[in-house]
Amino acid sequence: MTSNPSDKFDLNKVAGRLNPCRKVRVVAKIRGYRETELGSSKTVPWISVNKSEGTNNVTISFGDQSASRKEPYLVDYCYEQKEDNAIIFSREVKPLITEIFEGNNATVIACGARGSGKTELIQGSSKKPGLAVLAMAEILSRVEENGKSVCISFYEANHQGHVCDLLDQERPEVLLFKDRAKVPKGISQVPVKSISEFQKLFFSRWTASKAAQKIAIEHPRRSHTGLIVHVLSQNEKSDSVHMGRMNFVDLAGYEDARRRSSNCRISVENHMINKSVHAFLNVADALNTNWGHVPYRESKLTYLLRDSLGGTSKLLMVACLSPSFCQDSLYILNLACRATVLDSAKKMKRSQLEPDQHLFERKASGTTSAIKGRKLFDKASHFTKSEKTSFLSRTISTLETSMPQEENSLEDVTKSLLPLSLDISFSDFGNDVESKPAVQKDITVQSEHHHEEQTPRANSCSKALSLIEEGQNTNKENNSSAVNNDVSPPLSTRLRELSNNLKSLYSSTPLSMKIPEDNDALFYSQVPRDIVEPRTPTTELRVRIDDRWDATNVQSPWETFSMHNSGIKNSLVQEYLSFLNTANKEELKRLKGVGEKRATYILELREESPEYFKSLDDLKDIGLSAKQIKGMMKKEVGELFD
Numbered sequence: 001m002t003s004n005p006s007d008k009f010d011l012n013k014v015a016g017r018l019n020p021c022r023k024v025r026v027v028a029k030i031r032g033y034r035e036t037e038l039g040s041s042k043t044v045p046w047i048s049v050n051k052s053e054g055t056n057n058v059t060i061s062f063g064d065q066s067a068s069r070k071e072p073y074l075v076d077y078c079y080e081q082k083e084d085n086a087i088i089f090s091r092e093v094k095p096l097i098t099e100i101f102e103g104n105n106a107t108v109i110a111c112g113a114r115g116s117g118k119t120e121l122i123q124g125s126s127k128k129p130g131l132a133v134l135a136m137a138e139i140l141s142r143v144e145e146n147g148k149s150v151c152i153s154f155y156e157a158n159h160q161g162h163v164c165d166l167l168d169q170e171r172p173e174v175l176l177f178k179d180r181a182k183v184p185k186g187i188s189q190v191p192v193k194s195i196s197e198f199q200k201l202f203f204s205r206w207t208a209s210k211a212a213q214k215i216a217i218e219h220p221r222r223s224h225t226g227l228i229v230h231v232l233s234q235n236e237k238s239d240s241v242h243m244g245r246m247n248f249v250d251l252a253g254y255e256d257a258r259r260r261s262s263n264c265r266i267s268v269e270n271h272m273i274n275k276s277v278h279a280f281l282n283v284a285d286a287l288n289t290n291w292g293h294v295p296y297r298e299s300k301l302t303y304l305l306r307d308s309l310g311g312t313s314k315l316l317m318v319a320c321l322s323p324s325f326c327q328d329s330l331y332i333l334n335l336a337c338r339a340t341v342l343d344s345a346k347k348m349k350r351s352q353l354e355p356d357q358h359l360f361e362r363k364a365s366g367t368t369s370a371i372k373g374r375k376l377f378d379k380a381s382h383f384t385k386s387e388k389t390s391f392l393s394r395t396i397s398t399l400e401t402s403m404p405q406e407e408n409s410l411e412d413v414t415k416s417l418l419p420l421s422l423d424i425s426f427s428d429f430g431n432d433v434e435s436k437p438a439v440q441k442d443i444t445v446q447s448e449h450h451h452e453e454q455t456p457r458a459n460s461c462s463k464a465l466s467l468i469e470e471g472q473n474t475n476k477e478n479n480s481s482a483v484n485n486d487v488s489p490p491l492s493t494r495l496r497e498l499s500n501n502l503k504s505l506y507s508s509t510p511l512s513m514k515i516p517e518d519n520d521a522l523f524y525s526q527v528p529r530d531i532v533e534p535r536t537p538t539t540e541l542r543v544r545i546d547d548r549w550d551a552t553n554v555q556s557p558w559e560t561f562s563m564h565n566s567g568i569k570n571s572l573v574q575e576y577l578s579f580l581n582t583a584n585k586e587e588l589k590r591l592k593g594v595g596e597k598r599a600t601y602i603l604e605l606r607e608e609s610p611e612y613f614k615s616l617d618d619l620k621d622i623g624l625s626a627k628q629i630k631g632m633m634k635k636e637v638g639e640l641f642d
């Protein structure tokens with residue numbers, strides 16, 4: 001490892017581009033050499049750390065980086081081999097403990113390649129305690145002074161996303177999705193009064209779980225392990241109430257799934273573990289970039305921890321790096337620090353290229369929505385006033401069905417209308433290919449504009465509409481026009497037109513669809529980041545299709561037909577999933593795209609979870625892409641008419 005202040009790369013230049021809205025602090029930790037590594041070729045340094053004076057930021061570059069990536073990775077800090085857990089604790093974790101006693105939540109996540117020192121960092125050893133043990137000692141000492149109490153929970157999340165309670169001998173599964181309570185049902189909370197009591201529990205349960213994962217050499221069980229420290233205070237009735245929560249998460253080691261194992265099951269497990277690591281990093285990325293939507297539901301672990309990740313919670317992500325060459329370390333660092341630099345244009349581009357699950361879903365649903373939206377908007381210009389209400393309902397319905405994973409509130413839907421409207425404005429020019437960069441540019445301008453907006457309580461929909469009008473940066477507009485100048489009217493004219501259309505539609509929206517005022521502040525992430533948590537919408541806000549169609553007094557045969565179509569589509573999907581969950585091997589093989597291997601694997605998955613297939617997305621676990629799933633469904637439906 002070398003600290004390299006004379007690196008040609010200008011750190012100050014990059015540090016100036018640091019994203020100021022970040023919620024997540026990203027630091028790296030380079031693992032010390034193991035005894036077995038000392039004296040071998042593995043001690044050849046391949047990581048360079050550049051700590052420039054005068055900036056708080058650090059860049060990391062790797063020996064073999066020149067070919068793939070010229071820019072070093074920018075992190076908030078990099079702890080080198082000589083800097084131990086005690087230093088990381090006092091600099092990074094201690095300030096978070098103060099937050100807990102002020103009523104906030106905090107999370108420390110260790111991510112990295114396999115064997116990169118995550119467990120050593122979080123758990124440590126009896127000689128060198130890890131961050132969790134050091135934090136617990138500090139919390140217990142503060143609790144004594146403040147008259148509070150402490151409980152702990154341990155859990156393990158396996159590759160299938162099942163979360164087990166490690167403090168219960170029977171290791172029951174923690175129920176997450178059935179309960180909206182802040183503390184998930186089924187997870188034990190055991191009171192702890194002293195550090196020795198904690199260590200006894202911690203080392204017996206956590207260590208046993210980690211050891212079990214590592215001992216099985218043939219088929220190591222890989223899973224994420226987590227500790228929750230609940231700080232409780234007492235209210236007037238002497239009931240214990242949650243004050244703050246501190247989480248420590250030791251994510252399962254990342255290993256490139258493309259390094260195929262001869263064992264199909266291990267490859268799948270690898271793939272699924274990586275998927276959940278991506279889910280965590282996607283959440284961190286979304287929090288950092290202040291996206292309106294944070295994909296907590298991508299994995300059970302992120303859903304379990306959602307209250308300790310969003311809102312005023314603080315998140316520290318430690319990317320653990322192997323000191324000797326490790327391709328997986330490069331990959332994980334790349335993901336961990338992708339939101340540290342403010343470069344919206346690059347982000348937009350990346351979001352269209354990366355195969356990460358949520359990004360993929362966004363793009364997929366966005367494209368479908370855009371096409372449907374375009375058709376609907378074209379029709380909208382010919383609507384009479386009385387038809388506008390039902391048009392808006394149908395637009396919302398279309399958007400809802402094209403985003404099946406989420407429970408969409410009207411807010412979400414309206415948010416979706418913005419990019420749609422932009423898309424329409426360009427594609428209407430009949431220049432799809434060339435218009436793409438311009439669309440990206442313009443969306444970027446709009447999102448930057450949102451961050452500046454500081455009025456959290458304005459009416460959401462009007463705000464959205466005015467944002468369309470106001471989000472027209474003249475320079476960018478001119479650039480966009482330059483791209484399309486031979487065929488298109490100025491962007492502002494098109495946007496104003498769309499804005500007016502939306503306004504008139506909104507004004508004719510029935511009262512039953514009024515947005516609750518309390519949620520106005522959630523709309524768009526331009527509100528100060530410390531106040532608003534980008535939350536997954538709650539069920540209460542969900543507008544049920546039936547209610548909506550009743551409310552808008554649907555009369556048109558086309559509308560009734562569309563409504564029935566979406567019902568038929570849903571029931572077909574349900575039938576298909578139920579078939580996958582119940583059919584025998586021979587029957588499964590009659591499905592398009594399912595041969596001997598897939599059928600066997602489906603049965604294996606069902607052995608572990610009887611109702612494994614809950615949505616079409618679960619078919620990705622048997623190696624099908626979204627495109628293949630769609631194709632399969634089309635074929636199955638098409639055959640009904642043969």
Ligand SMILES: Nc1ncnc2c1ncn2[C@@H]1O[C@H](COP(=O)(O)OP(=O)(O)OP(=O)(O)O)[C@@H](O)[C@H]1O
Binds near residue numbers: 114320
């Ligand atoms: N600072 C250090 N100095 C010396 N050896 C270390 C250090 N940190 C970790 N190790 C050793 O490196 C090995 C891997 O460490 P550890 O188990 O913490 O990695 P991990 O990232 O948790 O692995 P996995 O992904 O398999 O869970 C262990 O043998 C550990 O003793």
